[in-house]
Amino acid sequence: MVFRKKLDEGSGSGSGTRQPRKPRAAPLAPVKRSARLKKKQMYALNLLATVAESLSSDEDGSSSGTDVGESEEGYNSKGTSVKVEQLDEDSKGTSVKMEQLVEVPLMLLDSTALENGCSPLDSAVLENGCPPLDSTSLENDCCKGYAMGCAGICASLSQTNLRMREGASTQNVAGTVSSESLIKEPGVFAEGSLVSRTKPCPLGHGLGTIPEYETVGVCPPCSTGLAAVKQEPQSIPVMITGQGDGIAATRHSAVDTMEMDVKPLPVVIAASSSGVHLDGPDMGLKSDPSCSYKVQHAADRDDDEKFPRVHPSTSRSKGGYLPYYLGDCRTRRFFATRMRKAARNKICGEMSNKGSKLSIRGKKISTTRRRAQTQRTMHKTKKVAECYSAQPSDEETLTETSGTSVPMGGQDAPCASESGQKKPCAAEGYNVKFIIKSFNIPEVLIEVPEDATVGSLKRIVTDAVTNKIEGGLRVRVLLQGKIIQDDNTTLQQAGICHGAKLDSIGFSLECVAKQDSDPSVIAPEETRPVGTCIVQPLSKVKCEEPSPSFALSDPVYSFGGAAQVKSEIQGIDVAGTSNVGELAIVPHPRSKQRDFGQRRKRRPFSIPEVVSLVEAVEKLGFGRWKNVKYHAFGDNQERTYVDLKDKWKNLVHTASIPPQLRRGQAIPTQDLLDRVLAAQAYWSARQPKLEDHHQP
DNA sequence: CTTAGGG
DNA sequence: CCCTAAG
Numbered sequence: 001m002v003f004r005k006k007l008d009e010g011s012g013s014g015s016g017t018r019q020p021r022k023p024r025a026a027p028l029a030p031v032k033r034s035a036r037l038k039k040k041q042m043y044a045l046n047l048l049a050t051v052a053e054s055l056s057s058d059e060d061g062s063s064s065g066t067d068v069g070e071s072e073e074g075y076n077s078k079g080t081s082v083k084v085e086q087l088d089e090d091s092k093g094t095s096v097k098m099e100q101l102v103e104v105p106l107m108l109l110d111s112t113a114l115e116n117g118c119s120p121l122d123s124a125v126l127e128n129g130c131p132p133l134d135s136t137s138l139e140n141d142c143c144k145g146y147a148m149g150c151a152g153i154c155a156s157l158s159q160t161n162l163r164m165r166e167g168a169s170t171q172n173v174a175g176t177v178s179s180e181s182l183i184k185e186p187g188v189f190a191e192g193s194l195v196s197r198t199k200p201c202p203l204g205h206g207l208g209t210i211p212e213y214e215t216v217g218v219c220p221p222c223s224t225g226l227a228a229v230k231q232e233p234q235s236i237p238v239m240i241t242g243q244g245d246g247i248a249a250t251r252h253s254a255v256d257t258m259e260m261d262v263k264p265l266p267v268v269i270a271a272s273s274s275g276v277h278l279d280g281p282d283m284g285l286k287s288d289p290s291c292s293y294k295v296q297h298a299a300d301r302d303d304d305e306k307f308p309r310v311h312p313s314t315s316r317s318k319g320g321y322l323p324y325y326l327g328d329c330r331t332r333r334f335f336a337t338r339m340r341k342a343a344r345n346k347i348c349g350e351m352s353n354k355g356s357k358l359s360i361r362g363k364k365i366s367t368t369r370r371r372a373q374t375q376r377t378m379h380k381t382k383k384v385a386e387c388y389s390a391q392p393s394d395e396e397t398l399t400e401t402s403g404t405s406v407p408m409g410g411q412d413a414p415c416a417s418e419s420g421q422k423k424p425c426a427a428e429g430y431n432v433k434f435i436i437k438s439f440n441i442p443e444v445l446i447e448v449p450e451d452a453t454v455g456s457l458k459r460i461v462t463d464a465v466t467n468k469i470e471g472g473l474r475v476r477v478l479l480q481g482k483i484i485q486d487d488n489t490t491l492q493q494a495g496i497c498h499g500a501k502l503d504s505i506g507f508s509l510e511c512v513a514k515q516d517s518d519p520s521v522i523a524p525e526e527t528r529p530v531g532t533c534i535v536q537p538l539s540k541v542k543c544e545e546p547s548p549s550f551a552l553s554d555p556v557y558s559f560g561g562a563a564q565v566k567s568e569i570q571g572i573d574v575a576g577t578s579n580v581g582e583l584a585i586v587p588h589p590r591s592k593q594r595d596f597g598q599r600r601k602r603r604p605f606s607i608p609e610v611v612s613l614v615e616a617v618e619k620l621g622f623g624r625w626k627n628v629k630y631h632a633f634g635d636n637q638e639r640t641y642v643d644l645k646d647k648w649k650n651l652v653h654t655a656s657i658p659p660q661l662r663r664g665q666a667i668p669t670q671d672l673l674d675r676v677l678a679a680q681a682y683w684s685a686r687q688p689k690l691e692d693h694h695q696p
Numbered sequence: 697c698t699t700a701g702g703g
Numbered sequence: 704c705c706c707t708a709a710g
Contacts, residue, residue: 599704626698645700646704 432496434507477507603638605647607672613644614651614675621683622648651676 446464448457477484477494484494605613609632616632625641633639654662655673 602704623699625700641698642700643704649701 432491475507609633609639610647610651610672613647614672614679616644617648617683618675618679621686622680623683648676652680655680 446457446460448460452460479494479496612632613628616628620628620631622628622645625645629639629641629644632644651673655677659670
């Protein structure tokens with residue numbers, strides 16, 4: 001209650017639908033600006049839908065674990081520690097999802113856990129009259145994960161929703177429930193499912209959010225998704241990427257790992273790769289004040305700008321609800337931009353921060369390109385890392401490493417509460433700790449007969465991915481963007497040491513894949529002739545890896561037992577600018593559906609491409625790039641007209657400088673460059689841009 | 697959505 | 704390649 005009030009207050013006028021309240025600079029280009037803003041605002045609702053969709057598509061309940069944790073969290077707001085781990089998916093061998101990642105061992109709802117009474121609050125809850133969870137049913141119910149997932153998701157979304165709704169009263173409805181929606185899926189939610197129990201539970205507060213969620217109608221998809229997902233491996237990978245606000249949590253849920261360790265209170269929430277992170281906002285709303293405060297505090301720095309949070313103590317939550325919607329590339333790009341901006345803002349803020357965050361925030365509005373560039377530059381060094389976890393989780397993960405277990409394989413796990421409080425032993429002896437949040441795998445082309453079963457498809461995908469990975473991984477360690485070549489260099493020598501300011505440490509993992517080993521798996525990039533399009537028969541399905549992100553807790557990827565580690569975060573302030581100790585694993589970033597903030601893979605123009613480009617320009621002149629593009633590359637999506645324009649720009653530049661200054665003379669031959677110059681000169685003289693259509 | 701340019 | 708202001 002208190003929180004809500006604060007939230008509302010912080011958000012200002014509080015009536016009517018909440019809009020991004022972030023102050024806006026005077027529009028530079030009035031019309032355009034406003035149009036854009038409107039667009040942005042529109043994303044709010046879409047976001048919800050998208051998130052739901054995404055989540056629902058997350059197969060195998062991988063999203064469950066965390067979610068459970070989340071819902072549980074609210075549920076158990078007593079501050080007991082709750083560690084949630086992703087459900088063990090062994091039973092689902094076909095799942096392509098490799099995000100087993102993670103760190104947290106204990107499935108809160110796991111019957112075992114309950115039985116063991118690991119978390120006091122579990123027992124408390126149970127004692128409080130909540131019908132005991134039917135451990136058996138839970139265990140047997142493969143859907144439990146889903147169930148929880150939904151719960152968690154709901155919670156998380158509800159958070160978002162909450163922001164949009166001014167009515168704080170919704171909370172009360174809580175008890176009523178949501179279970180309803182969740183339970184809609186009988187198969188999924190055995191009557192004894194967690195959610196349904198919420199109601200009776202005195203602490204149901206946290207779950208109260210769910211109803212709201214439901215109102216938005218997001219929940220249903222969630223449940224339905226359970227069924228639907230299975231038929232659509234492809235949908236699995238959907239990454240929820242909302243960078244901002246409540247959604248951030250969700251976003252991470254699909255992708256990475258996040259750990260939160262609330263210091264004083266033994267609350268540790270670890271979201272497994274697919275789980276929903278218990279991000280600040282949620283925590284804030286659902287947990288009890290003390291708890292939320294802590295969390296908030298911890299996460300505070302990071303998102304002070306981007307993520308409006310409920311700040312119990314200061315009620316400085318910012319109104320800016322910035323919904324993120326995962327849509328087409330464009331949208332994605334938009335988000336990426338936002339993300340970067342947000343990060344940049346934070347960074348800049350912190351850099352210039354003399355203690356006044358408010359002022360910094362004020363600055364936020366006027367984002368200059370320079371700053372953007374700065375961010376971009378930094379972005380380069382951490383690529384994926386940022387993409388996946390830049391936001392609050394960045395810091396949370398990094399700064400709160402303590403209790404959570406890293407990809408240790410989950411051998412430990414049972415009691416979150418315990419592990420949550422203990423400092424990792426590894427931290428003692430000057431070990432450097434790293435957290436690998438996720439990584440991508442290259443595109444995988446999969447061919448299956450039309451009559452293949454979904455199950456077989458799953459298997460194939462699994463095999464494909466497995467294959468790809470089993471081929472081996474080439475791991476590189478990057479420090480500040482540079483690959484550390486010498487394997488014999490000690491971490492210390494390399495500057496990666498305990499207490500050091502770890503700037504941009506990254507890991508590059510490349511599949512040394514035996515890509516050909518599996519006939520059904522083709523690496524498109526290698527097999528595709530440059531500049532041509534692949535026309536795929538209907539029966540040929542090109543799948544993006546369902547789950548582009550992997551959690552490294554998987555033994556295969558984890559970085560060594562003892563040496564294994566999480567980074568001890570020291571330079572928290574810098575955390576925003578550099579992913580301290582965070583591992584960016586970037587095998588093949590390229591995939592049609594790029595992740596947020598992720599660049600396209602650099603794909604230098606081949607000579608044939610350049611030739612066709614030159615030919616096209618010779619013919620059409622430069623300036624009408626759209627036409628040029630079509631002329632030279634047809635519908636090839638690989639190259640955009642902007643690419644061509646850029647390429648041309650480069651060609652002209654290259655051609656205009658003395659050969660000595662050129663590096664790598666291979667690509668454009670001198671002959672070609674001459675043509676470039678000629679065409680350039682020709683068309684320049686002819687003012688091609690204006691109206692000339694003459695052929696040269 | 698395209699172009700044009702700066703980064 | 705990315706980003707964005709301007710058409």
